[in-house]
Amino acid sequence: MNDIANDTDTDVPAILRNVPSSVDFKKLRKRLLRQAREAISDFGMLPPGATQEKRPKWLVCLSGGKDSYTLLSVLIELKWRGLLPVDLLACNLDQAQPGFPVDVLPRFFEENGIEHLIVREDTYSIVTDKIPENRTYCSLCSRLRRGILYRVAREQGCEAIVLGHHREDILETFFMNLFHGGRLASMPPKLINDEGDLLVLRPLAYAAESDIAKFSARMEFPIIPCNLCGSQDGLQREEVKRMLQGWEKQTPGRLGVMARALAHTRPSHLMDRSLYDFVNLRPADGAGGAQDSEVEEPCGASLAMTAKLFAAE
Secondary structure, eight states: OOOOTTOOOTTSOGGGTTOOOOHHHHHHHHHHHHHHHHHHHHTTOSOTTOOSSSOOEEEEEOOSSHHHHHHHHHHHHHHHTTSOOOEEEEEEEEOOOTTOOTTHHHHHHHHTTOOEEEEEOOHHHHHHHHSOTTSOOHHHHHHHHHHHHHHHHHHTTOSEEEOOOOHHHHHHHHHHIIIIISSOOOOOSEEEOTTSSOEEEOTTTTOOHHHHHHHHHHHTOOOOOOOSSTTSTTOHHHHHHHHHHHHHHHSTTHHHHHHHHTTOOOGGGSOOTTTSOOTTOOTTTTOOSGGGSOOOOOOHHHHHHHHHHTOOO
8 A cells, every 4th residue: 555644645535644654653554454454355345346436325433432533534545545435424423411522523524524414312311311320321322322323324325334343342242242141242343234224334343452542542533532331330341341451461462363263153163053953963964074073273372372361370
């Protein structure tokens, strides 16, 4: 990819005109671009036949946090480079939280010439009225927010809503479901809504949160903190986040190994009878094969990381 840090071409999107020119930042930016391209390709986020002349429209959801700013910047750059034949519409859902700085995102969009939509819906009052103060707001807040975004996407003729969830979000959700939900499930990079008319896409599925944090800080995005959910203490997700961060600190690279595991599932080595026919598995019926053999040993590096992680104090 050609560099753009010193590019004076007036066609360069405003959000990209003053990017840092250091070697480290260029590597970081290119890594995020590459990972987004891979996720878009791997999970078929673009419809077959999408071209510059025949472009789908995506509703890119902006909360004002580091993840959604980074998502929008990456998508704008991919589009500018001719690598993403999509029309982008940035959308912020103002949920009427007390103290929410309503001027920040509109000013950011206007200064950078970004097509956008601000939607104000008072979900804050609904959530705080329905959920006791000592309970977690996240579930109801998320359902209300998602329903509004689906409606807006339909009204704007969008094929998909696009969210800024990253690798750690996906891993945290996996462990939340494992520990508290009794199931193996997470946030898929691509899914279709219950009505079957809209896609939900997560192009940053391969991106590390630490990379996003560095990118956002260097780009000096005007971050808006979330004081609705983040102000609640003892959230299960925060506990899982701390656990994962601790593992990564002890054994750098652990989160990458776990993220890769989500893409290498072996139903024959789990216990879900709806995914694998254990009942009719017999030695002589030809149902065996490579996938039914004993699981292969992990690589030495993975074993060493595991030993270090679980070593006695």
